[in-house]
Amino acid sequence: MKKILFTVFIFFVFCVNISAQINWSGRFYEQAMIYTGDTQNDRYAAYMGLSVLDLGIDARPSDLLRVRGELEFAFTHPDTTSLPGMGGIDLASINTLNATFTPGRTKITVGRFLPRWGVCSVFRPLDLFAPQLYFLNAMSFKGIDGISVKYYLSDLSSFEILEVPASQLRYGTTASNAQFHTGTFDYNLIFLYDGASTDKVLGLAFKGDLILGVSGELYYRFRDSMDYLSQDSVFKASVGLDYSFAKYFFVSAGFFYDESGKADYRDYAQLDPTSRMTLGTQYLESSFVFRSFTDMTIGLGSIFNLDDKSFILYPYYQNEIFENCQLGVSLYNFNGESGREFSSSLMGSYVFNAYLLVKF
Amino acid sequence: MIKKIIFLISLLLFPVLLMALSPEEIISKVDKNEVFTSIKYKGVMTIQKGDRAQPRIKEFEAISKGNDKAFIEFTNPGDKGTKYLKFKDELWIKGPYADEATKISGHLLRQNMMGSDYSYEDVVNNEGLLDLYNVRLIGKEELPSGECYKLELTAKVKKIAYVRQMIWVDAQEFVARKVQYFALSGQLVKELTVIKTEMINGKFFPVIIKMENKQRQNTYTIFEMKSIDLDIPLDDTLFSKRQLEK
Numbered sequence: 001m002k003k004i005l006f007t008v009f010i011f012f013v014f015c016v017n018i019s020a021q022i023n024w025s026g027r028f029y030e031q032a033m034i035y036t037g038d039t040q041n042d043r044y045a046a047y048m049g050l051s052v053l054d055l056g057i058d059a060r061p062s063d064l065l066r067v068r069g070e071l072e073f074a075f076t077h078p079d080t081t082s083l084p085g086m087g088g089i090d091l092a093s094i095n096t097l098n099a100t101f102t103p104g105r106t107k108i109t110v111g112r113f114l115p116r117w118g119v120c121s122v123f124r125p126l127d128l129f130a131p132q133l134y135f136l137n138a139m140s141f142k143g144i145d146g147i148s149v150k151y152y153l154s155d156l157s158s159f160e161i162l163e164v165p166a167s168q169l170r171y172g173t174t175a176s177n178a179q180f181h182t183g184t185f186d187y188n189l190i191f192l193y194d195g196a197s198t199d200k201v202l203g204l205a206f207k208g209d210l211i212l213g214v215s216g217e218l219y220y221r222f223r224d225s226m227d228y229l230s231q232d233s234v235f236k237a238s239v240g241l242d243y244s245f246a247k248y249f250f251v252s253a254g255f256f257y258d259e260s261g262k263a264d265y266r267d268y269a270q271l272d273p274t275s276r277m278t279l280g281t282q283y284l285e286s287s288f289v290f291r292s293f294t295d296m297t298i299g300l301g302s303i304f305n306l307d308d309k310s311f312i313l314y315p316y317y318q319n320e321i322f323e324n325c326q327l328g329v330s331l332y333n334f335n336g337e338s339g340r341e342f343s344s345s346l347m348g349s350y351v352f353n354a355y356l357l358v359k360f
Numbered sequence: 361m362i363k364k365i366i367f368l369i370s371l372l373l374f375p376v377l378l379m380a381l382s383p384e385e386i387i388s389k390v391d392k393n394e395v396f397t398s399i400k401y402k403g404v405m406t407i408q409k410g411d412r413a414q415p416r417i418k419e420f421e422a423i424s425k426g427n428d429k430a431f432i433e434f435t436n437p438g439d440k441g442t443k444y445l446k447f448k449d450e451l452w453i454k455g456p457y458a459d460e461a462t463k464i465s466g467h468l469l470r471q472n473m474m475g476s477d478y479s480y481e482d483v484v485n486n487e488g489l490l491d492l493y494n495v496r497l498i499g500k501e502e503l504p505s506g507e508c509y510k511l512e513l514t515a516k517v518k519k520i521a522y523v524r525q526m527i528w529v530d531a532q533e534f535v536a537r538k539v540q541y542f543a544l545s546g547q548l549v550k551e552l553t554v555i556k557t558e559m560i561n562g563k564f565f566p567v568i569i570k571m572e573n574k575q576r577q578n579t580y581t582i583f584e585m586k587s588i589d590l591d592i593p594l595d596d597t598l599f600s601k602r603q604l605e606k
Contacts, residue, residue, distance in 0.1 A: 025440055025456065056456070058441070066606070070457065102606055113459055140457060155600035156447065179601075184450060186463045209450075213465025244467045293576050294409045295475045320475075323416050324438035359438040 025056040028358045035351040049077045054095070054140060069097035070140065096143045107150040114143035115162060117177055117190055118217055118238075119207040122285045122303070123256035123278075125219040125236040126203045128175065128192055131277075146173075156181035171195030184209040199223065213242040213252075234260040248291050256283040265308040265340050279341045280307040295320050303342070310336025310343055324359040383497035384490060386509050389534035390527075391488040393563045398425045400589040406582040407476045418474050429599035439474065445604045451480060454604045461604045470521065477550060477571045477581040481521050492517055493525065500531070503538060505554075507531045522549070533557065533564040540574075548574045555582075561590045 029052040036045045052074040059067045072095045098111030118124025129144050146164035153159060157180040166172035175192040185208030192201040200222045207215040219236040240254035261281040262268055268279045284306060289299040297318040304311040316330035332351040336343040381389075405418040417436060424430040430446040441456030451469055454461040469480045489495075493513035501510045508528040515523045524542040529535070539552040556568040567588065573579040597603065 023440065025437065100606075102602075105602065107602070107605065109459075115459060117460070119462070150605075152600065152602040155596070155602070158601065184466065207463045209466040211467075213467060242465055242467075244465075244471060247470070247472075293573065293579060294412065320416075323414060 021060050023056075023058040025058070026360050027054045027056075028052070028360075029054070029355060031353065031355040033351055033353050035347040036349065051075055051077065064102050066100045066102075067098070068100070070095040072140065072142075093142055095140050098143075105152045107148075107152070109148040109150075112143045112145050113148065114141060115148065115175075115177075117188060117203075117205065119186075119188070119205045119215045120217055120238045120240045120254060121215070121242070121252060121287075122240075122254055123238040123283065124217060125238055125256075125258070126188070126190055126205050126217045128190070128201065128203075144173075153180075156186070166195060185214075211243075213240075215240045215242075215254075232260070234258075236260070248293070250289040250291065251287065253284070253286040256285070257281060258283075261307075263307045268339070268341065278305075280305040282306040305336075305341045308336065308340040310334075310340035312342050326357040327355075328357070329354045381509075383495040383509075383511050386497065386511060386529050386534065387489050387493075387495050387513075387527075390529055390536055391490060393533070393535055393565060395488050396424075396563075396590045398590070398592055398594045399423065400587075400592060400594070401585045402587045404584045404586070405474070405476050405478070406584075407474075408581070409475075409579050410576060411578065416475060418476065423594055423598060425594045425596070425599060429596070431599055431603060434474070443604050444480070445599060445601065446480070447599065452601065452604060459605065461601050476583075477573050477579065478583065479521065482571075489513060489527075492520055501528060503528055505530060505537050508537055530564075535564045535566060550574060558588070560588055563590065565590065 029050075031050040031052075033048045033050075034045060035048075052072060055071045055073075057067075057069045057071075061067075071092070073092050075091055094112060096112050096114060098109050098113045101108040101110075115129050116124075116127050118127035118130075130141050144164050146162055148160060148162045150158050150160040158177075159179070160177040162173075162175045162177070164173040172195040173192065174195075175190065178189040180187050180189075185206050188203070188205040190201070190203035190205065192203075193199075194201070202220050202222070204218045205216065207213075216239040217237065219234075221234045223233040236256075236258045238254060238256045240252060242250065242252035244250045256278070258278055258281055260276075261279055262271060263281050265280075271279055273279065282305075284304040285302065287299060287301045289297060291297045297316075299316050299318075301314045301316070302311060313333045313335070314330050316328060318326060318328040321327045330353045332353065334342045334344045334347065334349055334351070338345055400423045401421075403420050403422055405420075407416040407418065409416075418434060418439065419436040420432050420434045422430065422432045428446075428448045430444075432444045434440060434442040439456075443454045443461075445452045445461070449466060449469070451464040451466070452461045453464055471479060473480050473482075492515060494516050496512045496514075498510045498512055501508055508530055511527050511529065513525040513527060522541040523544050524546075526540040526542075527536050528538040530537050535554060535557050536552075537554050540548055541550040541552070543549045551572045551574050553570045553572070554566040554568070555570055556566070557564045558567045559565075565588065567585045569583045571581045571583065
């Protein structure tokens with residue numbers, strides 16, 4: 001795959017040389033977290049910061065060809081252990097670098113890109129290629145190295161096949177996504193074959209309107225009984241509703257079920273927390289947002305683990321203080337007895353989070 | 361003798377009666393100016409909110425065909441690459457860092473677009489007023505731009521953003537010079553003022569419009585259209601997810 005990335009890079013250099021239209025953009029993101037807790041009756045406070053600079057390049061040498069990339073420079077301060085689910089913070093990484101060809105009704109993408117097939121707002125089991133973190137405002141993730149061919153069957157429907165080739169480090173993965181539209185709903189029928197485990201995943205996502213906004217994802221992983229490496233069959237479901245009213249208010253709620261979780265918190269130790277977003281089997285999430293006429297946003301979110309009765313509450317505030325410059329603050333309140341998923345034992349009862357986002 | 365007098369008066373009034381327009385005719389002339397089969401233009405929105413020192417500037421390129429299809433791509437630095445596709449009453453968005461388009465819930469069409477005083481419905485709506493409203497002529501009124509017909513519009517369809525409008529139509533150019541939008545409660549919500557019109561394809565077309573939020577002080581959006589092409593052939597494939605995800 002490095003050869004493909006190198007080829008795409010050469011494409012980009014070629015675009016520069018032929019003076020193709022090249023657009024640069026970027027985001028700078030500064031995040032600070034302060035968390036408190038108790039250790040044997042001693043209160044403590046700790047700080048963790050994250051600085052991220054994303055540089056985007058976008059070249060269009062012709063109407064049929066586009067080369068895009070996103071470079072990320074990130075570092076934590078002070079040095080900390082890797083954040084769960086993100087595989088560590090690289091000092092510099094190429095999040096995406098790909099070339100897209102669009103002859104006729106086809107779109108061919110080669111290189112590094114990040115398909116996000118999930119449609120729900122918080123719990124997205126069908127985001128098969130992207131990690132999920134619901135309590136950190138991480139900006140973007142490293143994509144997969146592969147090839148995607150998407151054919152548009154009509155104005156609103158398409159069929160995509162995606163291949164992540166095998167390499168020395170991993171087995172290949174093949175996936176497909178059939179997207180169609182009927183009534184007021186978009187539907188996605190997803191299939192994935194994992195070469196490493198020979199497991200197969202079947203998924204259905206839908207998003208549309210029934211007066212309220214409705215979104216949902218159904219995920220089922222089939223176990224290959226002939227392969228001892230294959231994992232158990234797993235069913236996951238995520239459903240969400242949303243609505244806005246009186247111009248400035250927005251509410252949403254969702255339910256998530258994960259068969260691979262543990263209903264008893266005492267069994268959490270059997271799970272690898274670094275490879276999954278949740279530990280339990282059933283969750284409720286909700287959000288209430290007020291957006292003022294000056295684009296200031298005040299919201300209150302929550303996530304409940306219905307198994308162990310622990311929960312997170314997070315009020316937050318966002319405001320565009322200058323053009324293309326956004327300030328946000330939030331306070332995560334972890335509630336739950338010891339051993340529960342959202343107990344305060346990991347990062348304390350309160351985590352204060354602030355970020356500054358500048359776009360250019 | 362009396363019959364002769366009545367006959368003479370009728371002769372004098374007949375041309376006046378002929379020239380008097382019905383309210384529907386007035387609005388029909390407005391629709392002829394402002395409704396189009398297709399449009400392509402570059403737009404700039406200058407958004408002023410309250411005491412904010414600097415207004416926000418949003419630039420975009422837009423195309424629209426009929427009542428059902430519209431496509432907008434933002435080109436200002438902070439939103440560059442953000443695209444919207446409207447297909448009938450549904451809306452999709454693709455962000456600059458995303459590969460896939462996402463469907464937006466229908467209720468969000470009523471929300472303001474990119475922080476402006478225009479809702480998504482305001483920006484992409486291209487329906488004729490006579491299709492949506494019953495019209496009543498109130499009289500004539502002098503505005504700085506000239507003499508205008510003053511009309512009241514009341515909604516005749518249920519699914520509509522503003523149940524009542526007051527509209528001042530230029531008596532010469534038949535362009536809506538000022539429009540007041542009222543909520544169901546009767547409260548004045550927004551006021552639109554046409555600052556500049558241009559003759560395009562034989563139509564007096566508004567090209568600079570100010571939309572003022574009447575519930576907040578010093579809050580308005582100036583909507584400016586440049587490089588306007590009206591009633592041009594536009595391929596239907598331009599209004600598709602393929603175009604959105606290109």
